[in-house]
Amino acid sequence: MNAASKPTRVQRLSQASRQRRESEKQELRHAILQAASDLFVERGYEGFSLRQVAERIGYSPTTIYLYFADKDSLIFALLDDAFDQFGTALRQATDPITDPLAKLEALGRAYVRFGLTHPLHYQVMFVMRGDFLQQARAAETEPRIASFRVLRDTVAYAIASGSLRPGDVDAISLLLWAIMHGIVSLAISMPLIVTPERVAEVEQDALMLIWRGLT
Amino acid sequence: MNAASKPTRVQRLSQASRQRRESEKQELRHAILQAASDLFVERGYEGFSLRQVAERIGYSPTTIYLYFADKDSLIFALLDDAFDQFGTALRQATDPITDPLAKLEALGRAYVRFGLTHPLHYQVMFVMRGDFLQQARAAETEPRIASFRVLRDTVAYAIASGSLRPGDVDAISLLLWAIMHGIVSLAISMPLIVTPERVAEVEQDALMLIWRGLT
Amino acid sequence: MNAASKPTRVQRLSQASRQRRESEKQELRHAILQAASDLFVERGYEGFSLRQVAERIGYSPTTIYLYFADKDSLIFALLDDAFDQFGTALRQATDPITDPLAKLEALGRAYVRFGLTHPLHYQVMFVMRGDFLQQARAAETEPRIASFRVLRDTVAYAIASGSLRPGDVDAISLLLWAIMHGIVSLAISMPLIVTPERVAEVEQDALMLIWRGLT
Amino acid sequence: MNAASKPTRVQRLSQASRQRRESEKQELRHAILQAASDLFVERGYEGFSLRQVAERIGYSPTTIYLYFADKDSLIFALLDDAFDQFGTALRQATDPITDPLAKLEALGRAYVRFGLTHPLHYQVMFVMRGDFLQQARAAETEPRIASFRVLRDTVAYAIASGSLRPGDVDAISLLLWAIMHGIVSLAISMPLIVTPERVAEVEQDALMLIWRGLT
DNA sequence: TATGAATGAGTATTCATTCAT
DNA sequence: AATGAATGAATACTCATTCAT
Numbered sequence: 001m002n003a004a005s006k007p008t009r010v011q012r013l014s015q016a017s018r019q020r021r022e023s024e025k026q027e028l029r030h031a032i033l034q035a036a037s038d039l040f041v042e043r044g045y046e047g048f049s050l051r052q053v054a055e056r057i058g059y060s061p062t063t064i065y066l067y068f069a070d071k072d073s074l075i076f077a078l079l080d081d082a083f084d085q086f087g088t089a090l091r092q093a094t095d096p097i098t099d100p101l102a103k104l105e106a107l108g109r110a111y112v113r114f115g116l117t118h119p120l121h122y123q124v125m126f127v128m129r130g131d132f133l134q135q136a137r138a139a140e141t142e143p144r145i146a147s148f149r150v151l152r153d154t155v156a157y158a159i160a161s162g163s164l165r166p167g168d169v170d171a172i173s174l175l176l177w178a179i180m181h182g183i184v185s186l187a188i189s190m191p192l193i194v195t196p197e198r199v200a201e202v203e204q205d206a207l208m209l210i211w212r213g214l215t
Numbered sequence: 216m217n218a219a220s221k222p223t224r225v226q227r228l229s230q231a232s233r234q235r236r237e238s239e240k241q242e243l244r245h246a247i248l249q250a251a252s253d254l255f256v257e258r259g260y261e262g263f264s265l266r267q268v269a270e271r272i273g274y275s276p277t278t279i280y281l282y283f284a285d286k287d288s289l290i291f292a293l294l295d296d297a298f299d300q301f302g303t304a305l306r307q308a309t310d311p312i313t314d315p316l317a318k319l320e321a322l323g324r325a326y327v328r329f330g331l332t333h334p335l336h337y338q339v340m341f342v343m344r345g346d347f348l349q350q351a352r353a354a355e356t357e358p359r360i361a362s363f364r365v366l367r368d369t370v371a372y373a374i375a376s377g378s379l380r381p382g383d384v385d386a387i388s389l390l391l392w393a394i395m396h397g398i399v400s401l402a403i404s405m406p407l408i409v410t411p412e413r414v415a416e417v418e419q420d421a422l423m424l425i426w427r428g429l430t
Numbered sequence: 431m432n433a434a435s436k437p438t439r440v441q442r443l444s445q446a447s448r449q450r451r452e453s454e455k456q457e458l459r460h461a462i463l464q465a466a467s468d469l470f471v472e473r474g475y476e477g478f479s480l481r482q483v484a485e486r487i488g489y490s491p492t493t494i495y496l497y498f499a500d501k502d503s504l505i506f507a508l509l510d511d512a513f514d515q516f517g518t519a520l521r522q523a524t525d526p527i528t529d530p531l532a533k534l535e536a537l538g539r540a541y542v543r544f545g546l547t548h549p550l551h552y553q554v555m556f557v558m559r560g561d562f563l564q565q566a567r568a569a570e571t572e573p574r575i576a577s578f579r580v581l582r583d584t585v586a587y588a589i590a591s592g593s594l595r596p597g598d599v600d601a602i603s604l605l606l607w608a609i610m611h612g613i614v615s616l617a618i619s620m621p622l623i624v625t626p627e628r629v630a631e632v633e634q635d636a637l638m639l640i641w642r643g644l645t
Numbered sequence: 646m647n648a649a650s651k652p653t654r655v656q657r658l659s660q661a662s663r664q665r666r667e668s669e670k671q672e673l674r675h676a677i678l679q680a681a682s683d684l685f686v687e688r689g690y691e692g693f694s695l696r697q698v699a700e701r702i703g704y705s706p707t708t709i710y711l712y713f714a715d716k717d718s719l720i721f722a723l724l725d726d727a728f729d730q731f732g733t734a735l736r737q738a739t740d741p742i743t744d745p746l747a748k749l750e751a752l753g754r755a756y757v758r759f760g761l762t763h764p765l766h767y768q769v770m771f772v773m774r775g776d777f778l779q780q781a782r783a784a785e786t787e788p789r790i791a792s793f794r795v796l797r798d799t800v801a802y803a804i805a806s807g808s809l810r811p812g813d814v815d816a817i818s819l820l821l822w823a824i825m826h827g828i829v830s831l832a833i834s835m836p837l838i839v840t841p842e843r844v845a846e847v848e849q850d851a852l853m854l855i856w857r858g859l860t
Numbered sequence: 861t862a863t864g865a866a867t868g869a870g871t872a873t874t875c876a877t878t879c880a881t
Numbered sequence: 882a883a884t885g886a887a888t889g890a891a892t893a894c895t896c897a898t899t900c901a902t
Contacts, residue, residue, distance in 0.1 A: 028865090046261065049892065060867050062895085071893065127342055130404030174401075174413060175420045182397025186389075189345030198389060205390045213428030243882095264875060275884050276876085286876065455885080476691065479871065490888050491872085501872065557772055560834030604831075604843060605850045612827025616819075619775030628819060635820045643858030673861095694896060705863050706897085716897065 029067045031057050036078050041120050045128040050074070075124070079132050082121045083143035089114050090150040100154075100163035101215070105207055107154050108180055112203055115184030116196065123188055126181060151177060164214050172214070179206050244282045246272050251293050255335050260343045265289070290339070294347050297336045298358035304329050305365040315369075315378035316430070320422055322369050323395055327418055330399030331411065338403055341396060366392060379429050387429070394421050459497045461487050466508050471550050475558040480504070505554070509562050512551045513573035519544050520580040530584075530593035531645070535637055537584050538610055542633055545614030546626065553618055556611060581607060594644050602644070609636050674712045676702050681723050685765050690773045695719070720769070724777045727766045728788035734759050735795040745799075745808035746860070750852055752799050753825055757848055760829030761841070768833055771826060796822060809859050817859070824851050 035056040039048055050071055054061040068074040093110030097103045115122040126133065136144045155173045158164040164172070183202055187194040194202075250271040254263055265286055269276040283289040308325030312318045330337040341348065351359045370388045373379040379387070398417055402409045409417075465486040469478055480501055484491040498504040523540030527533045545552040556563065566574045585603045588594040594602070613632055617624040624632075680701040684693055695716055699706040713719040738755030742748045760767040771778065781789045800818045803809040809817070828847055832839040839847075 050894090051892075061893085062868080063866060065894075066865065127400065127404050134405045134407045171413075171416055171420055174409070174417050175424065178397035178401055178417055178421070179394050180397070181401055182393035182395070185342065185400050186345075186393055186396055189342050190349045192349045194389065198386075201386050202389050202393060205386055206393070209390065209424060209428035211428075213424035213426075265877090266875070277878090277885080278883055280877080281882065458886090480873090481871075492874085492889080493887060495873075496886065557830065557834050564835045564837045601843075601846055601850055604839070604847050605854065608827035608831055608847055608851070609824050610827070611831055612823035612825070615772065615830050616775075616823055616826055619772050620779045622779045624819070628816075631816050632819050632823060635816055636823070639820065639854060639858035641858075643854035643856075695898090696896070707864080707899090708862055710898080711861065 028057075028059075028063075032064060032067055032074070033078055033081060036074055037081075037121070040078070040124060041118075044120055045124050048075075075129065076132055079125055079129060080143055082118070082125055083133075083147050086114055086125070087143050087147040087150060090147060094150065094154055100158035100161040101211070103154050104158050104164075104176075104210075107151065108176070108207065109203065111180045112184055112187075112199065115180075116187060116199065119188040122184060127185065148173075148177075167214075176210070179210075243272075243274070243278075247274075247279060247282055247289070248293055248296060251289055252296070252336070255293070255339060256333070259335050260339050263290075290344060291347055294340055294344060295358055297333075297340050298348075298362050301329055301340070302358050302362040302365060305362060309365065309369055315373035315376045316426070318369050319373050319379075319391075319425075322366065323391070323422065324418065326395045327399055327414065330395075331402060331414065334403040337399060342400065363388075363392075382429075391425070394425075455497075458487075458489075458493075462494060462497055462504070463508055463511060466504055467511075467551070470508070470554060471548075474550055475554050478505075505559065506562055509555055509559060510573055512548070512555055513563075513577050516544055516555070517573050517577040517580060520577060524580065524584055530588035530591040531641070533584050534588050534594075534606075534640075537581060538606070538637065539633065541581075541610045542614055542617075542629065545610075546617060546629065549618040552614060557615065578603075578607075597644075606640070609640075673702075673704070673708075677704075677709060677712055677719065678723055678726060681719055682726070682766070685723070685769060686763075689765050690769050693720075720774060721777055724770055724774060725788055727763075727770055728778075728792050731759055731770070732788050732792035732795060735792060739795065739799055745803035745806045746856070748799050749803050749809075749821075749855075752796060753821070753852065754848065756825045757829055757844065760825075761832060761844065764833045767829060772830065793818075793822075812859075821855070824855075 032053060036048070036053045039052055039056065043052070050064050051061050053074070054064055064074065068077060090107060090110050093106045094103050097106050133144050136142055152169060152173045155164065155176065156169045159166060159169060159172075183194075183199060183206065187196075187199045247268060251263070251268045254267055254271065258267075265279055266276050268289070269279055279289065283292060305322060305325050308321045309318050312321050348359050351357055367384060367388045370379065370391065371384045374381055374384060374387075398409075398414060398421065402411075402414045462483060466478070466483045469482055469486065473482070480494050481491050483504070484494055494504065498507060520537060520540050523536045524533050527536050563574050566572055582599060582603045585594065585606065586599045589596060589599060589602075613624075613629060613636065617626075617629045677698060681693070681698045684697055684701065688697070695709055696706050698719070699709055709719065713722060735752060735755050738751045739748050742751050778789050781787055797814060797818045800809065800821065801814045804811055804814060804817075828839075828844060828851065832841075832844045
């Protein structure tokens with residue numbers, strides 16, 4: 001076969017077929033992830049099992065192993081997606097804003113909103129499987145790293161612009177992270193105590209605290 | 216039996232026996248709780264099972280059901296103890312101190328120290344079984360309420376003394392709680408990222424933030 | 431309660447009940463072992479599974495774990511029994527005989543007969559789970575040791591009586607063991623090649639070889 | 646196509662292609678067998694699986710079915726190779742030697758050496774899949790038959806030369822086989838009991854026994 | 861020639877819980 | 882007060898094999 005020649009009809013067919021199967025494969029993979037995600041939402045991390053995922057998509061449990069090496073691989077793929085959405089949410093919230101402090105506020109609000117909107121995912125991302133986030137290497141371009149980088153960049157931007165008083169970017173980032181995570185985490189674990197209204201309050205208070213304390 | 220009459224010898228015997236048995240009962244109950252606590256420390260919430268608790272104390276699994284209605288009851292009793300110790304730790308740290316802000320700082324440091332010293336208990340208390348804390352009724356004199364009251368009192372004291380600027384005690388308490396919990400929670404879930412050294416740093420930063428922002 | 435006093439009716443009843451339950455327990459344990467043994471015979475070592483054992487006795491798989499810690503424990507118990515029967519067979523064959531060489535011959539014939547009568551057990555005992563026999567400590571009074579001791583004693587006796595030429599008892603025992611095992615093992619693995627008739631022949635030849643070579 | 650006519654250019658091309666593909670086919674077949682053999686060595690008969698073989702050669706499991714009808718077919722092909730090497734080893738050990746008894750001794754030593762050098766293959770050849778050896782038809786020129794014929798020939802030669810006392814060649818061969826197999830088999834199954842040193846001893850004792858008993 | 865997709869059957873093991881004694 | 886017996890449900894995972902392409 002000449003590499004330069006146009007593909008024959010058979011070749012075109014074959015490639016089409018390959019592409020179709022490839023896309024079908026991606027579809028099923030996606031369906032598995034979706035089902036797994038739903039299951040997390042409904043049953044939480046503890047109630048999550050491969051068998052139930054399989055049942056949900058109407059395939060045999062074995063089939064899952066064609067798409068993911070094992071349970072952890074599936075969970076990690078799920079978390080990759082989740083961090084992707086998380087990072088996107090953060091970026092979408094902060095990108096349009098230029099004022100450094102407003103940017104920071106938007107980041108915080110987006111962070112909390114994500115946590116409250118996807119509490120069980122958040123729980124898995126930051127609590128149940130902290131090891132996943134922990135495994136990330138700084139150099140990587142992975143979603144889990146990217147999410148954190150948005151925070152870091154926003155802080156750095158605020159400091160650089162003089163809106164935030166000078167300080168160690170990493171340390172300040174970590175402090176802000178802890179505050180946001182604390183709020184979300186309490187709200188998720190004790191929704192009756194830390195109701196959405198109280199979250200709104202404490203969010204506001206936290207912002208004031210930060211403005212007063214860090215500017 | 217007449218409540219007002221003096222107890223007969225038999226009655227006295229019976230009561231003594233009852234007391235002995237009662238105290239024996241309490242002993243075994245305590246042994247169960249201790250074993251359960253140890254198991255939590257060693258295996259975490261997920262690895263915790265009644266069978267292993269039973270094996271550890273040398274009784275049959277069934278016996279546990281004589282002292283606790285079910286797994287959750289045992290866990291809740293355990294959490295009662297844990298909150299008791301937690302509250303005690305907070306009180307011991309704050310009681311000797313009279314300066315309002317120093318008191319607050321001591322509270323925060325004790326909170327974080329407790330979390331890092333008993334990470335698996337902390338995790339169960341505030342993350343895995345937030346429902347337990349949530350069930351508490353404000354009126355109760357339970358440990359879980361008491362712990363939170365220490366925080367509230369310390370904040371109220373600082374405000375009353377003018378050390379902290381006026382504000383809603385509950386709201387400020389919640390904010391402080393969120394900060395402390397955020398630090399501890401991140402440190403527990405991602406110990407390689409949030410190392411003890413970074414905890415110390417962020418703890419310091421948090422204090423500064425609070426001094427600047429709330430005083 | 432006075433330790434010296436006669437048991438009360440209740441005590442007698444209780445003990446009777448305990449004994450009954452104890453014996454019932456032993457019965458089920460025995461039933462499990464029997465079913466397991468049958469399963470070995472029918473399916474061989476590879477086809478052996480706890481679930482099938484359970485099904486066979488009409489109990490749930492879980493029940494087996496009440497009697498045996500795990501699969502290996504069951505298998506080892508089974509092998510203990512098998513070595514017990516094996517040792518008994520060897521002893522029953524050799525005990526009545528006083529003539530040293532006749533004793534040795536009887537031993538050999540009993541060994542081979544056992545192997546051919548219980549081929550799948552033999553296979554597990556000496557081939558599949560050689561680790562079990564290997565684990566035995568010389569000092570123990572276990573069946574698996576006892577079996578081998580019969581051989582050793584018989585050899586020692588023959589040497590002591592002058593019927594066998596002097597030599598290292600262990601070495602000679604091992605040689606005889608290898609011969610017997612070789613015959614049995616070939617007969618089990620390739621029954622169509624090493625038919626019972628050929629076993630009889632080779633057994634005879636082996637005896638002659640030994641008489642000529644070792645006396 | 647006329648068989649007598651000269652091949653056209655196209656035909657020649659076609660045949661070359663067929664040959665190339667044929668040889669490629671043989672190559673992959675060989676790669677499968679090699680990987681399978683390695684896997685046996687590493688995991689033993691029980692740990693052997695087609696999937697792992699496939700993974701090892703970088704092909705899909707399905708591909709193996711293009712070269713072998715099923716798992717057993719692959720194993721049998723493997724055993725053919727193994728018996729081939731086995732027979733070769735025996736022949737190489739005995740061929741150079743002319744003295745009948747020395748030849749016999751060399752055979753025995755080579756047999757045992759092979760078993761100890763390739764214990765897992767030996768186990769499959771003679772224990773796990775005795776059915777393979779058993780299926781062999783005497784008339785065939787297969788390796789598995791050839792191996793046994795070396796033994797038979799050596800015995801026959803020793804008898805014919807008067808070095809071994811007259812007797813049924815098959816019976817004596819079987820006896821010798823049993824002895825060699827017994828030694829190897831015990832050494833493989835219980836390496837801690839039947840250590841290499843003890844194998845050397847028992848090998849020596851066996852030889853002496855045979856010299857004394859069969860010459 | 862080679863593979864991707866899929867499955868059904870099977871494995872050992874753990875767990876919380878109930879019931880009768 | 883304590884236990885022994887028993888179970889049903891669940892889990893992750895592996896395997897040989899088939900089918901359509």
